[in-house]
Amino acid sequence: MGGDLGPRATVEGTARALQSQSRLSACVFGPRALLAAEVDALPADLRVAAERLTLCDAPRVIDQAMKPSQALRAPRDSSLAMMLASIADGQADAGVSAGNTGALMALARRALGTVAGIPRPAISTAVPTRAGGRCYLLDLGANVEASADRLVDFALMGAVMARRVDGLVAPRVALLNIGVEGTKGSASVREADALLREFAGLDYRGFIEGDGIYSGQVDVVVCDGFVGNAVLxxxxxxxxxxxxxxxxxxxxxxxxxxxxxxxxxxxxxxxxELDPVRYNGASLLGLNGIVVKSHGGADAAGFGCAVGRAMQEVDQALPRHLARELDYWRRANASVACGRGVSGADPRRMDADNPQR
Amino acid sequence: MGGDLGPRATVEGTARALQSQSRLSACVFGPRALLAAEVDALPADLRVAAERLTLCDAPRVIDQAMKPSQALRAPRDSSLAMMLASIADGQADAGVSAGNTGALMALARRALGTVAGIPRPAISTAVPTRAGGRCYLLDLGANVEASADRLVDFALMGAVMARRVDGLVAPRVALLNIGVEGTKGSASVREADALLREFAGLDYRGFIEGDGIYSGQVDVVVCDGFVGNAVLxxxxxxxxxxxxxxxxxxxxxxxxxxxxxxxxxxxxxxxxELDPVRYNGASLLGLNGIVVKSHGGADAAGFGCAVGRAMQEVDQALPRHLARELDYWRRANASVACGRGVSGADPRRMDADNPQR
Structure with a gap:
């Protein structure tokens, strides 16, 4: 029900994704009559694909202006809450929404929980680079302020995503700063730099300035959510x-x-080539489940891309790898991350606690 | 002596500015033999203009890697320190540098002081907008973190600059945030918003998101130096x-x-049309004197634009207006800014204390 174009873009975009991916099946959540009208209005070429589309009646809608705290108190029969519940109970492998980001974040955290002790997911998306590749930027607004430990989490999660989803062997990770010298920037950025320098098994490249996001020098750029949101x-x-x-x-x-x-x-x-649609779909990284946020301004093609992004993460079992690899990294770097209280965790038990959905 | 291209760009750029502005005279600071060689190498069409160029021998150079604290302890015969001293003692009306920004900021503050109780200057530059105009963005890195009071200072200084230098009657001012709702963003941004809403005489437009910088909706966008630097x-x-x-x-x-x-x-x-050179020249706003930072990557034409920018600020007596108008605003909004301790200041005395140089 979200996004500037409403269910028209969502329904048509999902139908386009169904058409191009025969192994996909999809449920759309919202007031049934409204969804049915959108299905009826689909272009003729999407009719066959739309037969694999299930309409799930959700009488309420979380609107764009609702605060996260209000969303958490709202009845559980909204399209957003019901979509997330379908992931939590194993009906769906992943969810995609073009709605209220703050509400999506709050409800997703409640419905799915997080992996590897991540207190709050980060939002990440890829931008194109001069080198013809792409670069993941995170956080994009979920964490307005971020301590050094959180920035380290973002760096590790970004690296896991670039490795799993993009197939990079050793993703190059950098911290966004206002200069490349160690003395520049806020205390949390400098502390995160010191921690990441000690991290074994991560190709950490130090500080990078804003233009480095598009230069192709690195594959993951980490910053707090205020900075990432403003930059994007x-x-x-x-x-x-x-x-x-x-x-x-x-x-x-x-x-x-x-x-x-x-x-x-x-x-x-x-x-x-530069169309943001190609890169549409921001991942909520750190959830124990797969949730992708489609840009509010995306059209049907853009929404379809976000569905494609969610499928890639399902194929790669991203939350399971996040849980495993974050735990591995922290164990391997126990002296660095000793304050985190996770260095003694058993990765098998951790997997059992956090089955990939 | 600063900038990626060194004194070649500085000397030629200054000569170009002299050529196009007959009322300008200029001094360049650096090792005399080096500067003389650059003057000798000038294209033939700049020879006449270069006769109005004075070479001022400064044996030392503050290099790019030097920290502000080191620059403050360095001998006072560097090109940067001598240039700033020439403003402080009234020899020059304004200074332009392509060198180390942190050192420039620290030395400028020591040499010139600030106006109207501004604890630390802000760096500001204009970017082009979709509407065909331009928008001032500040701070760009001088203040890594900024309290609500500092953000209010930036808003007022940006408004004075847009009014004086660009001739706008009522510049539209906004605070950069990750959403337009009052509940979003960091505590300092929300507090600054509350203060600015109460400010009489300022066309404050509330929060704006990152894309608003280029939309033409506002003339001044305010943020802390980390965010502004990353965005720019x-x-x-x-x-x-x-x-x-x-x-x-x-x-x-x-x-x-x-x-x-x-x-x-x-x-x-x-x-x-989009050439950053056209917009080259970032102002150090809040100094009791005029100092413009030229982009390190600027060529001679770009450095010449930064000199032009400095001349505009001299013509408009920017520091004097900053001192007067900030004081006026604070007096007119004493109930908002009552904690600042400046509401009782006498504007005439203030002017006497802070003569425009």
Whole structure:
């Protein structure tokens, strides 16, 4: 029910994902009559795929303005709460929502819990890089402030994701800072740097400045949620402005209007290549379950990509690997992380406590 | 002596500024033999302008790696310290440096002091917006963390700058946050929001998210130095990547290579329009004197723009207006700012204490 385009984008996007992935089946949650109308309105080419779409009646909706604390007190028959419950009880392998991020985070944490002692999940998404690859940025807003320990958690979770989902052997991880010298930045960033330098088994590259996110030098960039959110949204705004200017420049003069006509296919290619839709789908990392947040502004194609992202995480059993690898890392670096109280945990028991859903 | 290109860019950029501004005269600081060699190497068209360039021998250089604390203990015959001393003793109306930002900030504060009880200057620069205007972003790294009071100072200083230098009657000011709802963000951001809402005489627009920096909705965006630095540098990195991709897209295929040839003038226009050089020059706001930081990566043209920026601030007597207007605002909003201890200050005395240099 969430997102700027509402269930139209959600239903059509899910149907598109079903069409392209024959092994997928999906439930959509919301007021049944409303969902049924959206299914009826689907383009003809999606009708067959839509037969694998189950409509799950959820009479209530968590709206965009609702605070997390209100969402936690709200009745449990909202589309968001019922979707999360279906993951918690094993009906679904993963959930995707375009709704209220704060409410999604709070309800997901309650419904699914977290792995490996992570107190609060982090939100992460990939951005394209100059090198033609991508870079994971986290946190994007779940943790407004982050202690050094939390930044270390983000670094480890980002590395696990890049390794499992993108198949990188040794993801390069960096901490976002206002300079590369060890004396710069806030106390928590400097302390996290000192901890990560001692960490065995992690390809930690030290501090990186903001432009390093897009340079391709590293695969994971870690920061607190305030900084990550501001950087990501500023990037969205700047990219929109630059693409508008490129278009306007080609339309400005008669001579270049002709060029613009000829250049249209090239511009279309470029837009497709840089399209945020390709990278749509932010993961709630650290949950004991798979939940992907689709951008509120995403259209049906974008929502379909977020569903694809969730499927990749299911294929890679991401929460189980997060639990295992975070525990392994902490044990291997017990002298660094000795204050965490997890160094003695038995990884098998941990797995039993935190079965991958 | 600072910047990636060293004195070559500084000397040529200053000569270019002298050429285009007949009322300007300039001193450059550094080892005299080195500067003289750069003047000798100037293109022929700059020779006449360069006659208005004075070489000031400064035997030492504050290098890029030096910490602010080391810079404060360093001998006072460095190019940076001597440049700032020339402002402090009234020889120069303003200073421009492409060197070590932290050292520049520390030495400038010692040499010039601050106005209106500002404990530490903020760094601010303008970015282009979708509406075709520009938006001031501050702080950009001088204040890694900022209390609510400091964020209020930044808002007022940004408003004075946009009003004086850009001639806006009522600059629209916003606080950068991770959401527009009052419940979001860090404690200092929420407290600053509450204070600014009560401020008479300021067109305060509340919270804005990162994409709002480029939207043209506001003229000043305020955040702490960590966030501002990360956002600005990420924007630089993203813009570089996007322009590379635009170029690469037009060069990728034979058909579009032809188009690329035809499109070259349009692309050149676009690059010029978005060129960071046009916006080069970050102001150290709150100093009792005018100091502009040129981007380390700027070439001669970019350094010349930073000199132009400094001249605008001299023409507008920016520090004097900052002192007066901050004092006025605080008096007019004594009930809001009552804890600041400045509400009883006499603006005439304040001016006498803080003559504009």
């Amino acid at each position: 949204k500023a990037s969205e705004g700047l990219a929109r402005m630059l693409m508008e200017r490129v278009q306007a420049t080609f339309e400005a003069h008669w001579s270049s209007r002709l060029v613009g006509l000829l250049a249209r296919p090239a511009l279309r290619r470029l837009k497709r | 540098k990420a924007s630089e990195g993203l813009a570089r990547m996007l322009m590379e991709r635009v170029q690469a897209t037009f060069e990728a295929h034979w058909s579009s290579r032809l188009v690329g040839l035809l499109a070259r003038p349009a692309l050149r226009r676009l690059k010029r």
